[in-house]
Every structure is written in structure tokens, then in C-alpha cells.
Amino acid sequence: MKEKTGMILAHAGEEYDQYFNAIVPPVFMNSLNIFPTVDEYYDSDKRDKHTYCYGRVQNPTVRILEEKITELEKGVESYVFSSGMAAATAAVLTACSCGGHVVCIRTAYGPLKDFLQNYCREHMNVRTTFIDGDDPKEIEEVLEDDTQLLVLESPSSVVFRVQDIKKAAEAAHAKGALVYIDNTFCTPIYQNPLELGADFVMHTASKYLGGHSDIIGGSLTVKDPELGKRVRTIREQIGSIIGPMEGWLMMRGLRTLEVRVKEHGKTALAVAQYLEQHPKVKKVHYTGLASHPQHELIERQQSGHTGLLSFELDSTTQEAKEFCQALRIFKIGVSWGGFESLVMMPYAREDEETCKKMGAGQNVIRIHCGLEGTENLIEDLEQAFQQVF
Secondary structure (H helix, E strand, C coil), X not given: CHHHHHHHHHHCCCCHHHHCCCCCCCCCCCCECCCCCHXXXXXXXXXXXXXXXXXXXXXXXXXXXXXXXXXXXXXXXXXXXXXXXXXXXXXXXXXXXCCCEEEEECCCCHXXXXXHHXXXXXXXXXXXXXXXXXXXXXXXXXXXXXXXXXXXXXXXXXXXXXXXXXXXXXXHHHCCCEEEEECCCCHHHHCCHHHHCCCEEEEECCCCCXXXXXXXXXXXXXXXXXXXXXXXXXXXXHCCECCHHHHHHHHHHHHCHHHHHHHHHHHHHHHHHXXXXXXXXXXXXXXXXXXXXXXXXXXXXXXXXXXXXXXXXXXXXXXXXXXXXXXXXXXXXXXXXXXXXXXEXXXXXXXXXXXXXXXXXXXXXEEEXXXXXXXXXXXXXXXXXXXXX
16 A cells, blocks of 8 residues: 555546646536536436536546545545535434434544534434543443444544554444544554444544645545445535535645655654653653553554644643743644644643543643754744743
8 A cells, every 4th residue: 555655646536638638637616517418417327427417416626536535545435525524424414313322432523522412412312422432341331232323533632542443343333333533643644444444534634634724624435335325415415515626725735645744743753752851741642652551552553643742741731821822833723734833722721520531631732743844843842941941
């Protein structure tokens, strides 16, 4: 696979003779496509990759992007959405019916947990059980006969816990449940969950797939064609397909994905090692460190690491805030995965009980290591330490 990655990123899905042999596919901005006759419209196979009818259903630019992601994730079909949340909720609505049960890791993406706890509970009578997910036995114990979906995010943001995807999927499938995983952190370069048993693989494209902090988007890849049909139907009915311009920008981002994530990971490891040795740092959470408590599992599941990590200071919450505000290159921002370095305190306003459940204190600091250069980022962190402590 690794030797093919560059070819997939550069050329998969692209049929140059379809658009005048242009090396870069055009942005098909049209909302509809026309047919020669009424009967040809009705008789056309709307699922054929060269048959286009209406932009809410399919678009030529978006189709090329979807083929690239499918090959990268080793699936059978991918569908690209207007946001990561649109992709995530499409997976839930595809898998769940009224009165069902969902098992979700506690450190999954907050808005997805809100969707499960609020909309799905109130309008679909779907129950959700939240777990740590670190121990496969814990997952087995909470799965029920009516469990329809297991929600994973490995590694999960902030404290970067990892779930044993293979064992979790085996347990879920034994109960007839489907498995969803957010693979945004690792990207398809470093982890392919479908090969480990997952049914849905989701990416938030505003992170590494896009890579330039200029789009919102999401993707879902599946390994079962029938499941793909259901995802496509949900997307058509909700109207959540990505726009052609955003799809084109996402395709542009994919072309440099492999080289970008390698550089992000190289910098993040150096930063994590620097922080791990700093006297004011109590703990560093990064999957690339040998000190990670799940190091052995990480080595089995992942082939690399990207640019996101967190650390806990020997400080008060206020001092941690002052530290973040003293940084010059790292900007305070909620997202990550772009070219720029970012810092955030995700638990700064959570209560002590919630922090304990999530695995870190109020003063935990999450950083994304961008492409400004390893030495520059370490110097920025050092000057902030000197200012505050």
C-alpha cells in the first residue's frame, strides 16, 4: 500500500480524456446535467459514475475525490459531505432505528455526543451508553442485544486514548452492531480501520485531508456496497453533499497529504520529547511517545503519528491560560490539522468530575504542531515558559 499511496493521491479517479486531458480536473460548478431525450433521463443509471443528473446527488469533481478516499481507506465506496458532522450524523442515521442502543466512547467528538444524547434520544428513543473504551472487556460488557452502533475515535482528541479496533469490532459484530470510527487524527496514511473490522470510517476534512484551513467537509468510507447505498440515500435526502469548489480544494489538499502528515508528525514528536523533559510539565499525551500507556497497541494499529498532542502543566488553570496567551506562533483556535500551529484548553471550563471522566485536568493544553519549523515551535514554547513561570 505505502508505495501506492503517492499514485492514489496524485492520480486515482482521474480520467483525463473526460476533461480535455487537463492535468488538474476542473471544478464542475453546475447544479444539473441535461439529457438528449425524456426516456434517456428516466432510463439512466443514476449510480453510474459517468451519469450525472443533479448536484445534490452526484458531481464529477466530487466523484473523483470520493474515488481517491476510497482507495486510500481500502473501502468499496466513499461519500463526501458538507462537514464532518454531516458525515457522522449520516452514519448514525444509517445504522440506527427507533428504540435502539448505541455505545460511544466518552472522549468522542462533543457535537456527535450531543447529537446522540439529545436528538437521537428525544426523537428516536435511542439510548447511548458512554464508556472509556480502553479495555476491550469493557466494550463487551456494555454491548446489548439491541445495540446497533459502536462509536470509536482512535486516537481520541485531548488525551489520545486508543481503542483496540479489531477486538472492539469483533465484539460489536457478535451482537449484530455496526462499528463507526473517526480516523481524522491518523489519516488513511497511518491507519486503515476497515481492515481492522470497522464498517464506517469518517474524516473531518477541515483537518488533514484539506490541510490548508480553508474548507469545511467530511467523508464516510464503507466496505459494504449495501451499506454504501444507505449512506448515499441519507445524503441525498438530507442534501448534505459537499459543494464542488470545496470538493476541489479537498482534492488539492489530498495531493500533499502524505508529505504534510510526515512533517507534522516529525515536529510533534520532537515537541513532545521536549515537553516530556520540561520540569513544569507533569504529563504529555502523544501516541508517538514510547511512554504512552498503550504503546504496544498503538504500534500494532498505527504506522505513524501526526501533529496533535496535549500536555498537563504543574500549574493552576489560570497559569495555564497565561501560558497559552504568551505563545506567539501557536495561535488560540479550536481546530487543527492545517498548516498552522494552534493551542487550546478544551477542559478549561469543565467541572472537576467531568475532567476526571475525560482523563485530564482543567489545565490540560492541546497543541497542533504546524509547518512553521520544529526549532521555531520549541523556542516559542520555551519563551512562554520563561514568561509565566
